Amino acid sequence: MSHVLFINVFGYGHINPTVSIVGELLDRGEKVTYVAGEEFKDKIEHMGARFIGYKNFDELGFNNGEISPAEIEPQLMEISRVYVEIIETVFNIKDNFDYIIYDSLFFLGAEIARVLKIPAISSDSTFAVNDKTNYMSEFFAKFGPVIMGLTSRPDFLSTINYLRDKYGIIVPDLFSIHKLKSDINIIYTSRYFQICGESFDDSYKFVGPSISDRKEKPESTLIYKDKSKLIYISLGTIFNKSVEFYESCFKAFGSMDVKIIMSVGMNIDISSFKNVPNNFIIRNYVPQLEILKYADLFITHGGMNSTNEGLYYSVPLIVIPHFFDQPVVAYRVAELGAGIVIEKDKVSPEILKESVNRIFSNKAYKENSEKIGKSLRGSGGYKKGVDEIFALKDSKKTTGNLIYI
Template sequence: MSKVLFMNLPAHGHINPTIGLVKELIAKGEEVTYLTGEEFREKIEKTGAKFKSFKFYLDDKDDDEDNLRSDLPYEVREAIKMLQRVVKTCKSVFDAVFNDEEKYDYLIYDSMFIIGSEIGKSLSLPTICSHTTFVKAFEEPSNPGEMPLYMEEFRHIFDSIAELERTYGIKFPDIISGYPMAEGMLNLVYTSRYFHPDVKGIDDTYKFIGASIADRNEKVDFPFEKIEGKKTIYISLGTIFNDSVEFYESCFEAFKDMDVKVVLSIGNRIDTGVFSSIPDNFIVLPYVPQLEVLEKTDLFITHGGPNSVNEAVYNGVPMILVPQYADQFIVAQRVEELGAGIIIDKDKLNAGLLKQAATKIMSDESFRVSSKKIGDSLKEAGGIKRGADEILEFVQSCREE
């Protein structure tokens, strides 16, 4: 039995794909300690893993960072605030890891856990990187804009980073010029080679293991009888960009007269009272058991998050994609390229475009066939069992060196 420390961001799209892998590692005799945000304690502990938490300051909007010059451009102010939160989050992680008396045999971390590889070097541990999105999806060079004109305003961030480096003996990644994605000595990618776009720098340390679809240990009441045997559209913008009342109103207008049932997940940041009216053929809830609903869905309208897309194609569900941010544009583009969906620009979206795209997809079987082809490639890639086997084989090879 080996002891593993798994470090991850406290976000559903990063946590959910790893749940099955953690269970599989534990089933094979590994002792897993999972470090993430406190809100995921129950979900992690249900896998059998030990739970450790760190403070994730990137969600902290009401902090004490407003002592910045009032004449700074908005983009500069927001960049400084974000970097301050990144540094504070990293310090919280360092405190949790380096004050831990447990001795681990290897380290697993998410590809957006940018300090993962440096922690591995500091602890002299074999490292495995968990890629829940496409490899290098965030590594487009950032547009510096006016940033160089205000570098003095970033001075305290540089000083904080230097202090962390001295205290913990860690080389901090360059977070000023962009957001580097982490890599490991072994890299597990939760998709198939067929679905993944061609990217430079992918070598044999990258193992494409398909989608990690597993029970999320959730008990959510849902009226499945209302969609049984009916044409069903499921709409969800994920857990981050789900507060767009205007988008939801467009959905109401687009589908209120169609002979379909529409399941709409709106999250917990808005109340149904904000809507002028909800059509009778809609089921509107703050949270929906997505895996189970997708099994009964004919069309999925999504933000294009990698996890949501994987779950859709796993069930052969075609999509309308309304990407909001970063990797979602790349994932959506790949879905459209492979014939499994249609992209609608979020800034041009209206009820007419939604209805037109939905009608086209639901009347053309080729979209479902293409989605199923992607899904089959994910299933054939080996899944969580292959992922666990790759990890154990890699760790054993490190011991033999």
């Protein structure tokens, strides 16, 4: 039995792909210590892992998908605060670890591995990145001057020096974090769906979505098909406060011969919706994987986790991206002919309805989503991911050192 240190950051889109990985590690006899935001305590402990929490990021201003350069600096300082807290938490754990798995956005994970002299495994909840696929380039182009100013601030430099002097952690150049890789990198999509998939070497393990039975049974009214088509609508756990968007859906689809299941998240009072069409079922939460098994179309924000899950079940997509990697994910869906992209500022009942009719009238969208789905299902999933982790562990040829590519 080996002891695994698992570090995760941000929200459900980063946590959910790892749940089945952790479950499989535990089933194979590994001991797992999972470090994540306090709100995930029950979810992680339910699997049987030891959980150590920290105060997770605030909302970070992402709800409307827009952050100005003036607003980003406090957000970045909040991120740095949490990263320091994570490092202090890890080095205060008295146990010894045999290897570390860390979310790729917690780029200091490989540094922790180097200091502890253990193998490093990156858990990539979105596309893998290199010079050809750097989806963060637009972010750095927009916020580069702010980031440069931040990294030269005395308090930020003091933090960097603190991490170096107390823990031996060397903070890398923030503009080069897309060049970092670990001993292996677990990517939760297929090499076919990955942008420029052929440009990644064998240390990148494209295992597909981490799909397992979540033992969530949908109520019969959700999956009963009393209309010709079933459309599932969800904007994920961050961008789910868009009441105006949901009302546009009422106008777009209320008169269509389709059944609509709309998941609006826990932050919206469903009773506040007025004049809901009869063909709509609105819930704060639904078992997404179960609904996607029956859906004919998925309208999504384009988070990688949701996109992978929809395509895993060969469901065509309408993608309304908001921020960060979502426009890149949406672009890839459209490039491979599995869906349509609508810019969030151009959403209207007319465009929504026209887009749905295009997908339902052109069988190529379904055929292309099936092609991607086949590649995702054939990538091996969480069991393949753990196979790769064990192969690394057993090889004893790596040292967990940070590598630049």
